[in-house]
Amino acid sequence: MKLTFFRLSILVAALTATTFSGQTLSPVAEPDRPLPDISELMHEVEKHQRASEHIQKDYIYHEVVQQQRSDGKKAVTHEYDVFWLNGVEVQKLTRKDGKDLTAEEQRKEGERIDKEVAKAKERKTKAKTKGVETDSHGNEEITVSRFLELGNFTNPRRVKQNGRETIAIDYAGNPKAKTRNRMEDVIRDLSGTLWIDEQDRTITHLEGQFANSFKVGAGIVMSIKKGTSFSMDQIKINDEVWLPSRIEGHGSARVMLFVSFNGSILVTNSDYRKFKATSTILPGMSTVKDSSSGETNPSMNPGTTVPQH
Template sequence: MRLRSQAGSLFFFAASVLACAAQSNAPLPDPRQLIRDVVAHQKQVEKVRENFTYSSQITVQDLDSNGKVTKTESFENEDFFVNGHAIRRQVKKNGKPLSDHDQQKETESVTRQVQKAEKTPSDQPLDGQQTIGISRVLEIMDVGPPRRETFRNRPTVVFDFVGRKNAKTHGMAEEASKKLKGTIWIDEADREVAHLEVTFFDNFHVAGGLLANIQKGSSFRFDQAPVEGAMWLPTGGEGNVQARIVLVKNMRQHFMERNYDYKRFQVDAQQNKDAKVVKEKN
């Protein structure tokens, strides 16, 4: 039995090696068409995620000038999307459930956000939120020549990119993207973003520098993976931010986010005034 098991393992290993070798010898896809495919798929992901709720765990560390951790906070949340807008309900802070008073405040806040999200176009910020999807990032970037790499045991096509200075942008997040450079790993079979790494190559002034300056060298990474068998959805990220904020000296933070426990759901803001997650019936 052991010999048969080992032979089977060797067979599958050899098959995987041959498949990867055949993939690496295949011509690289046309860069423009690949980016179009990825943007189209990512927009579909951003649309389909409306049908899911998930949990997120965020850890934020304050750092001193030498990189030593001076303070750590953690948050656990229930997350979902309404009309393209991210809605987040905090359920724990530093590992402890919220008090009854804080839970009530969260419920009231989430209910207001859901009601406003339903009336706010998906391409406009909600309550001052400044976010940008991967699909939009790709649209305002110049990309370099593609290459192949194996990422998490899957063939990927890899591009380096840099923000296009003359790109037409809307809002602070898109404008900040013009100051980014980075690398993106695209799953070759599924045409989905598997991994993204970006760095600010120049300082970015928020409100002309009146509110804050995000400093050169601040960096972020983002991961996606197949969820529920085939659907690609975010699984987490990590970042280091250096900034100078009005009335505060220098801020240095390291943050980590993990997204997990995806479930399909519906949000009925009219029947459910508390805007709680309602699981779909089979």
């Protein structure tokens, strides 16, 4: 497992320490079957996650983000297409409160993504020269090895989750651990539980909470209030890759442009499609080929170019 800055922003966008509706969690009694070593298991999860990202880059899916403010103001709903562009995972805004973007909004969204991808590639290039491992957005990764230094994974047990065998493990940060930056301060004060699919060595369910309030970059980069909690669920698609399916939560958090809310948030993903980019056929318009059906779908909005494979 690895928790990158970008992935942490997705987790913070959730929040609730309760189990998702529709989940079926029950203990599995197998006294004669030994549990794997926690450290070895977590390193296997990290290894599988790296391999999985190569497959994830061939997928696009639809994401709906519903936010309800704590002050009772009207709920806000944004819809996105999530896909990989030139090695960077991006969220392309497509609708706001049920309305399609105007031509001008589409143009601005395309420009935003182009800038985001360019900055990510620049950060990755700089980090590579320093020998630093980064995520798709060029931010430094927090690896399993570092997690083990900042806290403890304990109490492994087998749990049946939606018909599959998983290993549930608790995590608690060590308040006395020495950190190297504010992001590690966040990890040190994080606690919760994660469920790992025993066969695929992949995190399928995650829930936790933050013990303290945090600000990174004077609150510009990240701001999290004490008591913020989160949950995340993943689903196996086409029997080959696990992708996020639901994030839910309550609290107050802001992570750059990725997450900003004070109240509750619900993120649901659907319409997972495997695609191969072909070529640009019109200015600002790319075709996306669904490899499962062989059909070409010019579904991407103007302003963004889909990477060729």
